[in-house]
Amino acid sequence: MNLLLCGKAGTGKTTAAAFLKEVGYTEFAIGSVIREVAFTLKYEPALKEFYLGVANKLFDKPIPANFYHEIDQVANYLKKIDVSRKTEWRQALQKLGDAIREVDEDTFLKVVANRAKEVNGPVVVSD
Numbered sequence: 001m002n003l004l005l006c007g008k009a010g011t012g013k014t015t016a017a018a019f020l021k022e023v024g025y026t027e028f029a030i031g032s033v034i035r036e037v038a039f040t041l042k043y044e045p046a047l048k049e050f051y052l053g054v055a056n057k058l059f060d061k062p063i064p065a066n067f068y069h070e071i072d073q074v075a076n077y078l079k080k081i082d083v084s085r086k087t088e089w090r091q092a093l094q095k096l097g098d099a100i101r102e103v104d105e106d107t108f109l110k111v112v113a114n115r116a117k118e119v120n121g122p123v124v125v126s127d
Contacts, residue, residue: 002123017126025124030108042078059104070099
């Protein structure tokens, strides 16, 4: 049985997922997908074009003209911030997530669902 844990911050989703991992579940988190994209935009600018190409294939609808400009702005912002400063990092992740969800609000869930299909065994999505 696969599980999706939902709830407000601090309700125990991560704790429950940690227990489920101990009994054989594979954990996925939507937030980790956003962080992967953010780290790529910050540290591997050569891959930025790759991610934009993936975006073209991933979204089920036309990409607004301003999307690439917004992603470029987020990438430039990410390059300037110190990831150890949680407030700045969180703001950058929020901007990135908002820009991507503006095109398709289910994008991150689709990525996690596709990854979960590759797992042989139960899956828990913790956020």
